[in-house]
Amino acid sequence: FAGSGAAPATDQHTEDAFVTVSRPEDLQRELDAAKARGQWVMLDYYADWCVSCKVMEKQVFARSDVQAGLAGVHLLRLDVTADTPASQALLQRYQVPGPPSIIWVGPEGDERRARRITGEVDAAAFLQHWTQTRSQG
Template sequence: ATPSRPASGSASPARTSAKPARTSAAPEPARIPGPGYDSSADAQKQIEAALRAAKADGRAVLLDFGANWCGNCKAADKVFAQPQTAGILGASYHLVKIDIGGNSSANSALLRKYSPSGGTYTMPVLVVVSSSGTVRTDTHVTGNPSLTADGINAFLRKWAS
């Protein structure tokens, strides 16, 4: 019986020491939406939810304004799905994809709200919003990064909160 006591005693501290490691780990990555844009989604509610989550965890919000028929948007989606890019997105951003390819005047109004410089927009329009709700960068003004893993990853790292 004596040898089993130290064995059970040593198992218990091992379990105890594993718990703090889990709680001190980084928060769960944010969910990354799949490819494409949901024309039936309530983009305003999605943005509000992302901003609430960003306030809670300090991440930024990445607004991706695009269209399902947009070739550049599809290219960006392919990069977003790559493991390294998905890791950066999940760790640093709440991604909201907003369909501006249809007839949604509400989504077009959201684009003008977050990217007010107007004119003709080149999709995708990527807007980084801080956890406090301030626009940090807008690719309609700055131009899109190269729609490659290197280009998008550099953009994401630069603007992460």
């Protein structure tokens, strides 16, 4: 069971956990609100055409242990599926080349640039990365 990748959570639970953002002004509003609450933020750069994004959605974010580990974190899915000025602005905000990319923003509103995740990772690596990021403040 431990290495099976089985997860009791469903995709719907995963989608419900994330706030989808597709415009820079919406991102800023969400970041400002999280900062006011003193809350960590995870930005998940995502696109419908991104195979690795789909893998992470199903094999990482849908897992109950990952969801438990992210409890209290404001989860934002930055949808860059369409090549629009808005999606380009979202990518340029943090100089992200494309999805999948994970950006961590601390409770004070500053990115933890050294802790970025670029590309596909499995659930164990993701949880370890997040645990280290959070412990470093």
